[in-house]
Amino acid sequence: MIVVENLHKYFDGEPILKGISTSFEKGKTNLVIGQSGSGKTVFLKSLLGLFTPEEGNIIYNGETYSEMDDSQKRDLRQKMGMVFQGSALFDSMTVEENVMFPLRMFTNDPISEMQERVDFVLNRVNLTDAHHKFPSEISGGMQKRVAIARAIVNKPQYLFCDEPNSGLDPKTAIVIDNLVQEITREYDITTIINTHDMNSVMEIGEKIIFLKDGYKAWEGSNKEIFKTDNEAVTNFVYSSELFKKVRQMYIEERN
Amino acid sequence: MKYFEAIGKYFLMILEVFRRPTKWSIMKTLILKEIDDLIYGSLGIVIFISFFVGGVVAIQTALNTDSPLLPKYLVGFATRQSVILEFAPTFISIIMAGKIGSYITSSIGTMRVTEQIDALEVMGINALNYLVFPKIVALLLYPFVISISMYLGILGGWTASVLGGFNTSTQFIEGLQIDFKPYHVFYAFSKTFIFAFILATIPSYHGFYMQGGALEVGKASTTSFVWTSVVIIIINYILTQMLLG
DSSP: OEEEEEEEEEETTEEEEEEEEEEEOTTSEEEEEOOTTSSHHHHHHHHHTSSOOSEEEEEETTEEGGGOOHHHHHHHHTTEEEEBTTBOOOTTSOHHHHHHHHHHHHOOOOHHHHHHHHHHHHHHTTOOSOTTOOGGGSOHHHHHHHHHHHHHTTOOSEEEEESTTTTOOHHHHHHHHHHHHHHHHHHTOEEEEEEOOHHHHHHHOSEEEEEETTEEEEEEOTTHHHHOOOHHHHHHHTOSHHHHHHHHHHHHHHO | OHHHHHHHHHHHHHHHHTSSOOOHHHHHHHHHHHIIIIIGGGHHHHHHHHHHHHHHHHHHHHHHOOOTTSOTTHHHHHHHHIIIIIIIIIIHHHHHIIIIIHHHHHHHHHHHHTTHHHHHHHTTOOHHHHHHHHHHHHGGGHHHHHHHHHHHHHHHHHHHHHHTTSSOHHHHHHHHHTTOOHHHHHHHHHHHHHHHHHHHHHHHHHHHTOOSSHHHHHHHHHHHHHHHHHHHHHHHHHHHHHHTO
16 A cells, blocks of 8 residues: 655656545556646656655655665665556666566566466467567567566565557557556555556446646546536546546436 | 756666676576677677778878878878777767667666556666666677778778878878877777766666657657767867877
């Protein structure tokens, strides 16, 4: 579980995150949504320790990040898996080497065991015939799956995904969403996903935080988001005609 | 003020490079890869340039010292001194600032832009040690490149001098041997080690701390070449004054 208390972050004196407080439960897919520039990526990178917040606390399973020493922070980071927006696979390594990288770096397991684990996770993300290809030789969707495999290979306790669906076709986006949700439940990990993909919100948003101009404007689940009257949320979520009609149908059905 | 800040940041980066070392089994592979990219990959251009510039130095010396009062061995002597003292260590280093310096900046810069450096940091890896330390170690072999440059520069001078009819082989070789000071070789290799460190670290600094996208990677490579060359020339002046002055 991750608890965030009154998080503030500034860049060049300009506030980007303005006192965000929330919590993310284990075994659930937690979504952070909001328009571009709302502070989603800064929020996620603050949770990852890539940015140091000026105020507030981030508490991982009862331990406050800012109170940890360097070695505790390193240990914590080894319990984190991250799927970056652009996948961030190492260009010079094959798919297999990319996925094996965290194991080679942090374990002393024999190579046969590492290979077994890599085969298992690549199989888990439905990639069985791309082991020896380089990232530039596979599609965007496959790159995302490799990134997920690399993020989970070391059995993390926390999984972070920054817009895992960006640049993917709707069908592949759903595959990635379902995969992340299945992995979250299967391994009972705390997953936080940054997205502005409404399909993801509706499909896998067990807990949703809506950020607007650096504030937390709303918090709830994908079931509650239909019912909310929060203007900022409805303006964002129902900005497309399709979703406006879906909401209208829902309200009519309810009445 | 901005320059002082950058200098401070550069030295802090150097300190960080030597902290929290990457696992040796991985570092070993990285070092071998960098030796291949930075040292072995540079040999072709160094061989080509050294041979022909050595030839040009010999021809220019011969054409500008054709007085009968001057000894014929002067061509060999001047070629040796020019190549060993300045051409091989300093000018090859400036050429390398363009070749390997821009490669280092653009490869690290691209890793920054595509969040590969963030990926390393999220895993709890010291990205500076992982990326820069193998380059510093690989460039410890840089004096080997410079020694090849010295040898081929002199060979180019001998070839141009003898084939061009400016000297006999004996006269040229006499010039190479006359008044030879082994200390000059020590001076040249001392400079080379320092230039190697500069070649590994300044381009890494520009790549690691760059911000922006693909266009900024290109700009960072150019800036890195300019600053690496400027620093090499300034350090060359200081070292020459200290060691030979």
